[in-house]
Amino acid sequence: MTSPHQPREPSLAPTDVVAIDGPSGAGKSTVARMLAKKLGFAYLDTGAMYRAVTWHFLQEGCAPSECAAEPDRGEARMRAALANARLELRDGRVVLNGRDVTAHLRVREVESQVSAVSALPFVRAAMSNLQRIVASHGPVVAEGRDMGSVVFPRARWKVYLDAAPSERARRRAQDFERQGRIVSENDVLEEILVRDRLDSTRSDAPLRQADGALYVDSTGLLTEVVVERLLAFVRDGAVAHPAQRREVR
Ligand code: DC
Secondary structure: OOOOOOOOOOOOOOOOEEEEEEOOOHHHHHHHHHHHHHOOEEEEEEEHHHHHHHHHHOOOOHHHOOOOOHHHHHHHHHHHHOOOOOOEEEEEEEEOOOOOHHHHHOHHHHHHHHHHHHHOOOOOHHHHHHHHHHHHHOEEEEOEEEEEEEHHOOOEEEEOOOOOOOHHHHHHHHHHOOOOOOOOOHHHHHHHHHHHHHHOOOOOOOOOOOOOEEEOOOOOOOOHHHHHHHHHHHHOOOOOOOOOOOOOO
C-alpha cells in the first residue's frame, strides 16, 4: 500500500469488505485479524494508520499539542508532513517512508495525540482514500471507527463490536502489561472514556454503529466465539442493510 494518487469515492456497488467498527478495547484487532485469516482476506488495521501519522507528526514536531499556539501555521506544517508521508502496511507491520514504525505506535505520546490527529478532516480524507485503494485490490477485513459508516458504506458485511467499558479497560491493561507497561485498570478506564467521547463526538466521521451493522457485545465472550459468530455472518452471505441484522448478545 502506498500513498494515493487518485482520490477515491466510496464505490456504489457492494464491496467485498467486512467492515468492523467499535470503541477502543472492544477486541476488534484480534477478532479482525483472526477472521481475515480464516476467510483468506487481507487485514486492514486503520487505527494503526492514524497512529503512524501521529507518530510522523511527532517526529516532525508538528503534532496538535505542539502547534496549539499557532493553529494556522500548525495545520500547514501537518499538511506538508502528511504530503511527505509514504505509508505501507506489510504483513502486519507499518512502514513509514521506508522505516518500520510498528514498535512506536502504542507509545504514550502517540496514545495521547492520536484522537486529535484522527479528528482532522484532511488526515481522514487521506486515510480514507488509502483504505479504499487497499480494498480495491481484493477482499479485506477492515477495522476502525468509520469503516461501515463512511469509508465502505456499501460493504457487504458490517459489524459493530462493543464491550462493557470495564472489560475494555481490563483488556487494554493486559495489553500494556504484555508490552512491559504497568498501568492501573482505573487509569486505563479513564483514558478509554475520554477516547470514546472524543471519537464519538468529533464532527468528521464520529464513531457510531453503521446502518445495518450486526451489533455484537463481546463482554464475557471468548475471542474464538466472537470470530465464529462473525464467520457465520459472512458465510451466510447476508448483505448488511438498514434495519437488518441487529443483534445484542
Ligand atoms: O483502534 P486504535 O485504538 O488503534 O485507534 C487509534 C485512534 O485512531 C483512535 O483514537 C480512533 C482513531 N481511529 C479513527 O478515528 N478512525 C479509524 N478508522 C480508526 C481509528
